[in-house]
Amino acid sequence: MNVAQLEAAIDAIGRPATTSLALQAVVRSRAEKQAWDAAHPAEAREYFRLCALLEAEVTKAERERAEIGRAERALRSMGAKLERSGIGQRALEAVEKPQDTEALGAVKRWLPDAALNWLVLCGAPGTGKSVAATWAVRDAIRGGGGAAFRRAQSLAKMSAFDVGQAEFEALKHVGLLVVDDFGAELLTEYARAQIFELLDWRHENYGRTIVTSNLPWAELKTRLGERLVDRIGQSGRLSQLSAGKSMRKRGFSVEEK
16 A cells, blocks of 8 residues: 555544644543553554554655655766766767677777776777767766766867866866877867876876777877877777778668659
């Protein structure tokens, strides 16, 4: 029985109820209840049984409400983190049911290994690098952590403005940072210094970072520089993705007229 049914069943038994909180009324009501219990032992046992069930149901309902409240707060928090992460709506939709690509497999193997701070995904356009990296960000946020997704070109542009300084400082401290499409950006010396200082700081402080690039590793190494390549070699993993049919062309059709 639910709470309402239990309350109705208790009322139907007819045991005297306390109608006033005045001391004399409470004492008189207690005496009346004791007398009634003595005169109706079977009904009294049923009354107390139902009261125990009611108490359990009320406690259960309160626990459920509290759990729902915690879940709603967690969802709101996750939603706010996803908004701040830099992931677009289209990208979020893409990772709801991601294709089982080589890139996604590399991410799923890398994420549980906390000793690895770096993951580099190199491959031709359309091999699923960005989708896999987006999946990692969403997974980190769903797990309660902080994560961010930034395109290398946007970091390069942002470095020239004051707001960029605050952004770079915040990105130092997220649990997981994705720098997407590294190597395609046009870097001034200042922008290069800012981005490399960010990545170096994260390495020194055990931040986890995913770098994606359309460049082959041999070429990307020259863009990253000897210092970062050494950092990645210390505590990272490289995945040079196989060339194949671009995911971006799948499902594409031309309407014939």
